[in-house]
Amino acid sequence: MSNKPRVAFFDFACCEGCQLTVLSIGEPLIEVLKHVDIVTWREAMSEKSDEFDIAFIEGSITRDSDVPRLKRIREKARLVVALGSCAALGGPHVSANRFETSELLELAYGNKAEQYEAGEVRPISAEIEVDVPIYGCPINASEFVLVLKHLLLGRPYRVPNEAVCYECKLNGYECVFDKGMICLGPVTRCGCNAICTSRGHRCFGCRGLVDDPNVDAARDVLEEHDYSLDEIIGMFQIYSHRAPRVQQLAEAAAEPQKKRSKGSEPWRFGSTT
Amino acid sequence: MEIRVDHVTRVEGHGNVLASIKNGEVQKAIFEVVEANRFFEAFMRERSHEEVAHIASRICGICALSHNSASVQATEKALGIEVSEQTALMRRLIMDAEMVSSHALHVYFLVAPDLLGLKSVVPLVETDPDTVNLAFRVKTTAYDLAEVLVGRHTHPVAVVPGGYTSMPDATALAQMRERFVGLREDMRTTVELLKQLELPAFERETEYVSLQQPDHYSFYAGDIVSTDGGQVAADDYLDAFSEFLVDHSTAKHCRWNRDSYMVGALARVNNNWKQLHPEAQKVMEELGFKPPVCSTFMNNIAQFVETVHSIEDAIALMDQLLARGLKEEDIPPVTKHGRGVGVVEAPRGLLIHDYTYDERARLVEANCIIPTNQNYANLDRDLEAFAKQIADQPKDDVELKLEMLVRAYDPCISCSVH
């Protein structure tokens, strides 16, 4: 057995797009592979090992019966990296939490619903300690390589904590608010190099909120363009419905007088209808 | 002999193979799906038409472009959004990028190790770097095409119902064209490699289902056809086949004319091979693929044949787009609301998104039929027949071969319990 760090990949409920992003890195990946031993990666290889130093965990937890497997991984790993927004935030299917589990099961399995298990969608950090989160749906491939390099060198990794607007403006992209879109860039964590706005779409908030979202600034931008914060919160449901910070932001937004949106009904945070 | 393979490797998602063989008789052989359901159909409800495709592509990381394409197609039909000729060409080109990237991943990275007696592609990094580089090159080139077209393969950013938030850069697209031309040589090299590999011998006659268009080999839209006879318009898929639950799976199974059918590359090549690009037909012949082929293991050859086809088709489509000149177009308006059915051929087979929208263009109902679900019943039948055929072999061999059979389907398990 070589003394290179042993790396393992695991996945829970997700689309596996983040693992796939790792697989598609190509040459830089081959380069990094020389410095580690990948000992478990079900999607890519048949070997399995219970001994590893770094565990990359993709996917969120949706069933209590998956928790023991997650905890076993934590016990064995020196470092746990949450790979992507499913693991770090809950992922796009957190918005299933808007509905009762029984309703979801019945829609999917009809009168056999009782035979199946489901539960609240949560990030892995709800169950275990996470050393480094890599945000993004999917992750940004270069950030993955950067994180891995930091871990291998034993250096702390600073998770980007500026808003997407920062990267967007740095690149000189046209602000999509001017096209009448509601962009989540003002409060969303950057690190994706504003890939969505680079192509003229809006930010959907896939990397979650920055640590201290500048609620006032966000509100100003929104008010300037005649949107209510309710609307932006509704959009945040796609990626971090239960994240405490979204909740805080929702409360902060609720304080000053509420502004009605133009047009259709605004999304209410936590609404089930 | 009791066979139990938990969490079959080199497939997407979690599934187990269970088989019990007594005195050469197979008493049970099933593929058990244990993946957690994510309930996309339920939670996409209430989302605005502009958000649905963004969410829907997250059903699957490998076939994100297919879900995204089926989703916008369904939304466009439901809301009466007419797309331009340029958009129609882009949609076909995107599906070619999808085929090449997904098939390359499967053939080179997930299946080839089995045929070389390896447990993964990793040892090849040292022993056969040229082939590994070739594999990465094919896959990355397709990925890069998706990036140029729509911002990213997993998950696309520029696609919206009705068109694109921005069009690709013409220079970048012209460069992609040249890189695709460069792949021709890699295809020739791969043909020679594949000729040396031996696939397990196994045949079982079954029903093959795919899309069909009158004038081209279709990955995007068309009628649904079966080798058992029968042709339905996409909107009427419910008249043809149905989904049902089985006890050993968190994913649904499907049937049409008989108790199981198969979708995917093998089904498409069997049904539509005459429409393949001549170069792909040539490769088909060289590799001994004579339709109709009833061996599931040949699905991997069919995937490669389609890779060759899609590379040629993509070059032709890029030429067409570049000759017309890429134009930024306005997104056409919503003109009605109601139900719309979007159909594409994902790499793993027929994929259906069936949506209903209300008057505010919010989704009220969604039904997504995934290729892998359609294959599960057929996989179980195959496992049973194949287990019987190899029942006298040592347990380790039986285990590996049944696993290989599962991989031949290229199942997308997390996708199937969406």
Ligand code: SF4
């Ligand atoms: S974060 Fe997004 S891309 Fe990554 S696994 Fe989850 S759904 Fe897929």
Ligand code: SF4
């Ligand atoms: S609001 Fe969106 S488009 Fe505008 S600058 Fe910020 S990230 Fe860019």
Ligand code: SF4
């Ligand atoms: S722009 Fe927003 S939605 Fe797009 S990748 Fe970045 S954080 Fe995610």
